[in-house]
Amino acid sequence: MSIIVNKSSISESFKTNPIPTTQILPLDLHNLLSLPDSHTWPTSPVQPPPPSATIPVVDLGRPPHAVASAVRKASDEWGVFQVTNHGIPTTLLREAEFEARRLFALPAEEKLAVVRSPDGIDGYGLARISRFFAKQMWYEGFTIMGSPVRHASHLWPNDYANFCNVMEEYQAQMKALSEKLLGIMFKSLGLAQDDIKWLHSKTNHHPPQAVLQLNSYPACPDPAHAMGLAPHTDSSLITLLHQSSNATGLQISGDGGNLWIPVNPIPGALTVNVGDLMHIATNGRFKTALHRAVVNRTRHRVSMAYFYGTPQEVKISPPMKLVDVDHPLLYQPVTWKEYLDAKGKYFNRALEFIKCEALFIADRCRQL
Numbered sequence: 477m478s479i480i481v482n483k484s485s486i487s488e489s490f491k492t493n494p495i496p497t498t499q500i501l502p503l504d505l506h507n508l509l510s511l512p513d514s515h516t517w518p519t520s521p522v523q524p525p526p527p528s529a530t531i532p533v534v535d536l537g538r539p540p541h542a543v544a545s546a547v548r549k550a551s552d553e554w555g556v557f558q559v560t561n562h563g564i565p566t567t568l569l570r571e572a573e574f575e576a577r578r579l580f581a582l583p584a585e586e587k588l589a590v591v592r593s594p595d596g597i598d599g600y601g602l603a604r605i606s607r608f609f610a611k612q613m614w615y616e617g618f619t620i621m622g623s624p625v626r627h628a629s630h631l632w633p634n635d636y637a638n639f640c641n642v643m644e645e646y647q648a649q650m651k652a653l654s655e656k657l658l659g660i661m662f663k664s665l666g667l668a669q670d671d672i673k674w675l676h677s678k679t680n681h682h683p684p685q686a687v688l689q690l691n692s693y694p695a696c697p698d699p700a701h702a703m704g705l706a707p708h709t710d711s712s713l714i715t716l717l718h719q720s721s722n723a724t725g726l727q728i729s730g731d732g733g734n735l736w737i738p739v740n741p742i743p744g745a746l747t748v749n750v751g752d753l754m755h756i757a758t759n760g761r762f763k764t765a766l767h768r769a770v771v772n773r774t775r776h777r778v779s780m781a782y783f784y785g786t787p788q789e790v791k792i793s794p795p796m797k798l799v800d801v802d803h804p805l806l807y808q809p810v811t812w813k814e815y816l817d818a819k820g821k822y823f824n825r826a827l828e829f830i831k832c833e834a835l836f837i838a839d840r841c842r843q844l
């Protein structure tokens with residue numbers, strides 16, 4: 477069963493001023509028999525998605541020109557697609573999910589021992605976007621950047637090697653696939669390697685940054701009134717998502733949050749989200765996908781999101797080939813860090829705040 481939260485309900489639960497106060501720790505959601513008030517969201521009647529609306533699936537085994545045009549169409553129209561024949565061994569996907577489940581199955585107090593520090597990146601905790609909402613999400617997460625050994629050795633002092641090996645191999649494979657997909661995406665817009673020099677770690681002093689986020693949505697006693705992960709866009713260039721095939725949960729909205737379309741898990745496939753940085757880098761050609769995760773009554777759903785970004789010092793701006801009189805420059809150049817800071821302040825309105833001034837003023841005038 478899925479829930480639909482309409483726009484007005486979302487804005488009721490949305491805090492314009494993020495909570496700056498003390499850190500809120502995740503509640504132990506496993507085995508709760510009813511929804512606490514802190515996790516109860518307002519709902520509205522479910523609107524079934526139109527039957528014609530299905531998220532595109534791209535078979536990477538097809539001839540290169542066919543792959544490029546399918547990827548371009550999907551990125552342009554949806555900002556999301558699933559890929560099959562991507563070359564990541566199914567055994568690795570299974571092992572990584574197994575290790576993620578092993579982590580989330582630990583007793584709450586053990587997970588809380590590796591909680592993410594308020595200004596830190598890695599570790600266990602609530603979704604970073606939680607502070608923008610009055611209600612809490614039915615969610616716990618674990619963030620990995622590079623080697624997870626510091627936290628894993630704390631969780632399993634005598635038995636952390638497998639978790640670390642699997643997560644490191646998973647990140648290496650996701651990095652290679654992200655680079656391949658980005659190459660296809662840029663080439664599909666008629667760009668050559670030279671137009672996107674900043675993307676290539678070899679020509680940069682700093683390698684591209686990436687984060688692996690393990691997401692856990694325990695079975696929920698009242699899914700119609702709960703929210704797994706509230707509507708958001710990813711701030712990466714692209715995100716590669718593996719979702720467990722035992723439950724649906726990921727949903728995409730093409731209309732700002734009124735209608736939600738499920739991304740039904742295809743065993744072994746990966747979901748590719750176009751992120752905000754890619755939207756900026758393509759001068760708006762590719763769409764960033766608004767998405768959310770809903771929960772269900774009987775299944776513990778797990779997903780693994782690999783956020784691929786840019787090297788530390790790189791200011792993202794589109795190549796000049798994508799800027800002309802019909803396509804004026806949309807956004808000011810930003811680094812990933814600067815963009816994440818804007819996202820931390822303005823959340824889903826961050827793109828608006830980095831819009832080029834003239835466009836920003838024109839937009840505002842149109843709204844008056």
Ligand SMILES: C=C1C[C@]23C[C@@]1(O)CC[C@H]2[C@@]12CCC[C@@](C)(C(=O)O1)[C@H]2[C@@H]3C(=O)O
Binds near residue numbers: 604605619687712
């Ligand atoms: C690199 C990152 C992207 C992310 C923030 C983070 O530092 C690590 C977690 C990511 C995540 C996952 C859940 C949704 C999201 C919006 C959030 O709150 O944390 C994304 C962030 C993002 O894409 O902005």
Ligand SMILES: O=C(O)CCC(=O)C(=O)O
Binds near residue numbers: 691717769778779781
């Ligand atoms: O669990 C999912 O399907 C969505 C996860 C997600 O959107 C994220 O990690 O940013």
Ligand SMILES: [Fe+2]
Binds near residue numbers: 708709710767
């Ligand atoms: Fe996301």
